[in-house]
Amino acid sequence: MRIEPLLPTFGARVYDLDDVATLSPDELEFVRETLLEKHLLLFRGGDISLDEQLGLCRAMGALVDEKASGQSSWEFTSDAGFVRDGMGYVGGEHTGGFHSDYSYTATPLLGISMYATELVDPAPPTRFLSAVEAWSSLPDGLKARCEGLQVEQTTGTTGKQARRNPSTSNHRATHPVVFTHPVSGTKILFASDHQSRRIVGLPHDESLELLDQLGDHTARSATVYEHAWQLHDLVLWDNLAVRHARSNDGSYAGRRTLRRVAFCLDAWHESFDRWCEDNAKERAVPVGRTSL
Numbered sequence: 001m002r003i004e005p006l007l008p009t010f011g012a013r014v015y016d017l018d019d020v021a022t023l024s025p026d027e028l029e030f031v032r033e034t035l036l037e038k039h040l041l042l043f044r045g046g047d048i049s050l051d052e053q054l055g056l057c058r059a060m061g062a063l064v065d066e067k068a069s070g071q072s073s074w075e076f077t078s079d080a081g082f083v084r085d086g087m088g089y090v091g092g093e094h095t096g097g098f099h100s101d102y103s104y105t106a107t108p109l110l111g112i113s114m115y116a117t118e119l120v121d122p123a124p125p126t127r128f129l130s131a132v133e134a135w136s137s138l139p140d141g142l143k144a145r146c147e148g149l150q151v152e153q154t155t156g157t158t159g160k161q162a163r164r165n166p167s168t169s170n171h172r173a174t175h176p177v178v179f180t181h182p183v184s185g186t187k188i189l190f191a192s193d194h195q196s197r198r199i200v201g202l203p204h205d206e207s208l209e210l211l212d213q214l215g216d217h218t219a220r221s222a223t224v225y226e227h228a229w230q231l232h233d234l235v236l237w238d239n240l241a242v243r244h245a246r247s248n249d250g251s252y253a254g255r256r257t258l259r260r261v262a263f264c265l266d267a268w269h270e271s272f273d274r275w276c277e278d279n280a281k282e283r284a285v286p287v288g289r290t291s292l
């Protein structure tokens with residue numbers, strides 16, 4: 001298998017892969033290691049069945065059943081302005097709504113794969129930025145301020161202004177501002193404009209100021225990879241090392257259907273499943289995923 005970088009900082013396209021279904025254990029291990037190193041992999045043009053996508057993800061981590069959290073099927077269709085199939089999430093006001101799915105739970109996803117099964121151009125792209133780069137490019141003074149601090153992640157935060165208003169979200173989790181990737185050990189800036197509400201233990205004003213500084217730095221410094229979907233693209237990404245966002249600028253009249261399979265760390269599986277079940281119970285019918 002040959003790989004070529006998508007950006008100097010992260011992302012790679014994988015070539016010479018005839019069939020995801022026939023990958024040997026060695027090849028799957030190569031994919032797993034390359035994903036950890038490059039954070040995002042693009043497989044272009046293969047005809048990949050749901051079973052094959054499940055098989056690939058099973059080699060990356062513990063498969064999760066997001067249906068338990070309210071997603072109605074493996075597939076969802078979206079255009080820039082709204083989402084069908086009960087998917088309400090479109091992105092936020094600042095830095096384009098970049099987020100890591102379920103970072104407002106104790107056990108966020110390890111990785112996500114999306115495979116384009118239907119495409120009508122111009123389809124909205126998905127954007128990615130490296131939270132590893134967001135951390136490594138921070139000035140030393142800011143790095144030193146962040147070490148040892150915890151950040152409260154919530155849904156419904158979506159940017160600077162929203163952070164200044166009390167959130168009504170009942171989804172909350174506390175994580176280190178500088179998060180250590182549980183598999184690769186890489187340092188990640190986990191505080192984000194879109195999902196962070198406050199720095200634990202800091203006075204309100206200081207907490208807002210630090211989150212603003214971190215968000216501004218990320219928007220200025222972290223390179224964005226914009227993925228323009230083609231039919232039969234499979235994008236596999238590390239949900240902790242990169243944040244993703246769907247464009248919501250309204251300039252894409254097309255649509256795409258993406259089949260999504262996600263996975264988590266083996267050790268987090270039980271906790272993730274329990275969260276999904278509790279969340280599904282809390283939600284009244286009809287269900288619909290609203291806030292990944």
Ligand SMILES: O=C(O)CCC(=O)C(=O)O
Nearest residue numbers: 078101125126245246292
């Ligand atoms: O549709 C997209 O481009 C991304 C949607 C998203 O954020 C998600 O599925 O978690």
Ligand SMILES: [Fe+2]
Nearest residue numbers: 099101244292
């Ligand atoms: Fe998401």
